[in-house]
Amino acid sequence: MHPHAHTYGQAGASAQREADRLRRQELTAQHRRALRWLLPLSVLWCVVATALSTVLPTSLAAIAALGPLWHLLRRIYAPGPAVQRWRAGAAGERRTARILRRLNGWAVLHDCALPGSRANADHVAVTPDGRGAVLINTKTTRGGGTVRLKGDTLVIGRSSYPRAVPGTLRETQAVQRALGVPVHPVIAVDGADVPGGRLEHRSGLTVVPASRLHRTLARVPHQADPDGFHALVQRAVTSLPSYTG
Known part of the structure; x- marks a missing residue:
């Protein structure tokens, strides 16, 4: 196992x-x-x-x-478009969670409340050395297509998501303030093709296919530090509780 x-x-x-x-x-x-x-x-x-x-x-x-x-x-009695979108988003986050579960030695918090905000973070992954974390925003699409970055706008196929990049960066800053360590922002796209398997925004934000998320994070350099890891996990669990809004 x-x-x-x-x-x-x-x-x-x-x-x-x-x-x-x-x-x-x-x-x-x-x-x-x-x-x-x-x-x-x-x-x-x-x-x-x-x-x-x-x-x-x-x-x-x-x-x-x-x-x-x-x-x-x-x-x-057919569910309307809004219900279908929210259901698809929830299912996409669950698929991302299953991928993140394969990260040996990491800790992953799902659906976290952000301090001083009504927003939530989809996933926060704590590195095994306890010196950093990764904020992951899952973006689910049922229409497929190719993913592009057009300035600060995430484009998937024919659909534009102008709030995806700025929102992910704001969430990253909130998590960084809460944890006191560097936090890297990632958008994991579920259901669409990312050219070359990776896109980089000028802010440092990374866009990857959700299917490659495990391999992307597994390459983050670190050395196991049980004490630092457990201390940061405890801080994360305390300051980023489950979202109830």
Whole structure:
């Protein structure tokens, strides 16, 4: 069995909570819409069942007539785009967490609250020597495409994310103040191609495919220092608790 990173917190927890909150709001409106469709759906079922009963036994016709109703109900109750985005983000963070778990001798905190801010950090990885850390922001895309940096804007395929780089840098500064050690910012892109496997922003921020994150961080130079490591991990756990906002 291979050793794994020490892990704290639950990756994607706050994104999943937001997806669940938005889904509850959607369901309230969708229930009302379904009730408005109750009478038309009943009439539709009777019409379809009657038509099918001319070629099928009555019981099979009744069951077969449920098909169009099921299709319509699925459309009524389909999750909206915002819910799908938050769910995809939570799933992407969980995939990144599984990759980070393979970092031997590191500690990784997930979904951390940042002191003095309503923002959260997706992942903070503490180096085995206790002398530094890496702030990792997972950016999930379902559309694929190529990743580019256009000034301070992260571009993935045809979509632009103007807040991704500045937001990651602000989170990095907050983590650096909390831990008192150098913190390197990384954006891990889940679901898109990064040319050459790595992009560098002028600030020092690195953009890598999430799939290569383990190999990227494993090359960070360090020497094991159990005392320094445990001291920094304790400081991180105390000052960067699980996000509850």
